[in-house]
Amino acid sequence: MELTHLQKQDEQLANLIKNETQRQEMEIEMIASENYVSQAVLEANGSILTNKYSEWYPGRRYYGWCGIIDEVETLAIHRAKELFWAEHVNVQPLSGSPANMAVYMWLLQPGDKVLWFSLDQWGHLSHGHPMNFSWILYEIVPYFLDKETELMDMDALEKIALETKPKMIIAGFSAYSRDLDWKRFRKIADACDAILLADIAHIAGLIAAGIIENPVPYCDVVTSTTHKTLRWPRWGIIMCREKYAKAIDRAVFPWLQWWPHENLIAGKAVAFWEALKPEFKEYQIQVVKNAQTLAMKLQDAGVKIVSGWTDNHLMLVDTFGSLWVSGKDAEHALEKVGLSANKNMVPYDTRPPMDPSWIRLWTPAATTRGMREEQMEEIADIFVLAVNNHDNESVLDEQRKRVIALCKDFPLYA
Numbered sequence: 216m217e218l219t220h221l222q223k224q225d226e227q228l229a230n231l232i233k234n235e236t237q238r239q240e241m242e243i244e245m246i247a248s249e250n251y252v253s254q255a256v257l258e259a260n261g262s263i264l265t266n267k268y269s270e271w272y273p274g275r276r277y278y279g280w281c282g283i284i285d286e287v288e289t290l291a292i293h294r295a296k297e298l299f300w301a302e303h304v305n306v307q308p309l310s311g312s313p314a315n316m317a318v319y320m321w322l323l324q325p326g327d328k329v330l331w332f333s334l335d336q337w338g339h340l341s342h343g344h345p346m347n348f349s350w351i352l353y354e355i356v357p358y359f360l361d362k363e364t365e366l367m368d369m370d371a372l373e374k375i376a377l378e379t380k381p382k383m384i385i386a387g388f389s390a391y392s393r394d395l396d397w398k399r400f401r402k403i404a405d406a407c408d409a410i411l412l413a414d415i416a417h418i419a420g421l422i423a424a425g426i427i428e429n430p431v432p433y434c435d436v437v438t439s440t441t442h443k444t445l446r447w448p449r450w451g452i453i454m455c456r457e458k459y460a461k462a463i464d465r466a467v468f469p470w471l472q473w474w475p476h477e478n479l480i481a482g483k484a485v486a487f488w489e490a491l492k493p494e495f496k497e498y499q500i501q502v503v504k505n506a507q508t509l510a511m512k513l514q515d516a517g518v519k520i521v522s523g524w525t526d527n528h529l530m531l532v533d534t535f536g537s538l539w540v541s542g543k544d545a546e547h548a549l550e551k552v553g554l555s556a557n558k559n560m561v562p563y564d565t566r567p568p569m570d571p572s573w574i575r576l577w578t579p580a581a582t583t584r585g586m587r588e589e590q591m592e593e594i595a596d597i598f599v600l601a602v603n604n605h606d607n608e609s610v611l612d613e614q615r616k617r618v619i620a621l622c623k624d625f626p627l628y629a
């Protein structure tokens with residue numbers, strides 16, 4: 216990637232960016248949430264749209280000379296509506312957590328009850344964690360997975376909802392590898408007269424491509440990040456029914472944020488356009504095929520996957536129970552060979568959060584590089600050898616060479 220001006224002006228920073236580019240080129244990214252945007256998105260993000268202030272929404276700006284900016288933001292909104300069949304879309308939230316905050320703050324009163332998939336069960340911090348505003352301001356009630364099947368226990372959720380009568384139920388997660396039953400969520404929300412919020416930060420790309428059922432028709436509000444499976448700029452989005460549109464727009468501006476970052480909204484418009492093309496669907500189909508191949512190969516090698524399968528783009532791998540290597544040691548070994556992955560808690564994990572039993576893996580980034588089933592089989596093999604030999608430098612060196620060869624075969628940015 217050319218950094219001509221930066222190199223002349225600030226060599227130190229240019230070199231840091233080059234080093235990070237080199238790292239990304241030569242490692243296979245399997246940390247759930249990380250993906251690679253296109254060159255077109257990078258260009259829009261770095262464009263001169265960053266120079267313009269554009270307080271408020273298209274057609275209602277406080278400052279003048281926003282005609283072109285209005286067109287950019289309106290384009291992003293139209294494309295998002297088409298992609299998700301949403302009645303109303305707000306593209307201004309700065310990220311996924313502020314998007315959730317805007318929804319909470321405007322649709323709930325302090326002290327209202329919220330039902331969430333608790334953090335140790337893979338809900339997100341911004342839904343109800345004790346260190347987050349959500350816990351401080353609202354009464355947070357958790358729901359859980361079934362301990363035996365490791366699947367979402369919808370009967371138990373229904374029972375908790377009917378007993379506690381929450382004002383809002385959140386369906387959303389950071390590490391669940393199975394499909395959610397949106398219809399059942401809607402039925403449960405209706406039975407206790409609750410608002411239904413889906414946070415689709417992880418699965419939005421699969422939903423946009425029609426691989427996972429779209430929750431938008433079932434939910435009152437849907438929030439998402441745009442940089443995970445969607446492969447868009449780092450950002451947030453809120454979709455909602457028309458009746459909440461005014462409240463959501465007010466919550467984002469002026470309540471929570473002020474000026475939107477139009478260069479990033481432009482990046483999003485480009486990415487929405489990419490997502491409307493048939494290649495995007497092919498990409499998402501391959502993401503799932505790759506995840507299922509990886510899961511199958513790991514299981515063939517005797518490694519347990521949570522719930523035994525993945526319907527989507529990620530999985531949790533039991534390194535401690537299957538290979539007697541803790542999540543932390545496994546993460547170090549994988550780092551040495553160039554497979555970027557993170558240790559992760561699983562529900563009912565008996566080990567501590569900083570050194571849990573599991574590793575979380577995902578395939579969207581490797582799939583963006585063009586990797587297919589054959590490469591997933593090789594990655595599974597490298598994974599098992601690296602974790603099993605986490606203290607054997609010569610085996611780790613050999614695996615590092617295999618990862619470098621794969622990266623060279625599938626370059627990131629030409």
Ligand SMILES: Cc1ncc(COP(=O)(O)O)c(C=O)c1O
Pocket residue numbers: 248310311312313338339341387388389414415416417440450451
């Ligand atoms: C389900 C879910 N919601 C929200 C977020 C927060 O997104 P952001 O990091 O953009 O604030 C994440 C991030 O990992 C997530 O997994």
